[in-house]
Amino acid sequence: MAAGLVRTMVAPDAEAPAVAFATSVMAAVPAPAYRAALGALVRFNQRDALPHIAVPVLALAGQHDTNASPEVMQRMAQRIPGAEYHCLPDVGHLACMERPAAFNAPVLAFLQRHFPVR
Numbered sequence: 001m002a003a004g005l006v007r008t009m010v011a012p013d014a015e016a017p018a019v020a021f022a023t024s025v026m027a028a029v030p031a032p033a034y035r036a037a038l039g040a041l042v043r044f045n046q047r048d049a050l051p052h053i054a055v056p057v058l059a060l061a062g063q064h065d066t067n068a069s070p071e072v073m074q075r076m077a078q079r080i081p082g083a084e085y086h087c088l089p090d091v092g093h094l095a096c097m098e099r100p101a102a103f104n105a106p107v108l109a110f111l112q113r114h115f116p117v118r
Helices: 002-009 016-027 032-041 047-050 071-079 102-115
Strands: 056-063 084-088
Touching: 047 071, 047 084, 056 071, 056 102, 071 084, 084 102
Parallel strands: 056 084
Antiparallel strands: none
16 A cells, blocks of 8 residues: 555655655554544644744645645645745655755755744
């Protein structure tokens, strides 16, 4: 199950080591836990709360993400006051595993802007 699922969550040209790592991580999740998490995500709807978020938010999307598409993430960011939106090229939903450095760069920049180390 994990291998088929991961292929739907990464970019079409995702590198084999990243796909293998993501598959091993997903395969370690017990099926009941995965079903429960998926069920919670499907039923979760807090769109009305977005305009009331009062903390720094970085909405990240992967160019090839079909689970949380760039369009959906951009619309969500537009509804959150002060939110930042960034679309990562050439990745899917598992950007942190597909291209860790490309994922880390906007996350670290965001953290440094909002939570500078003194």
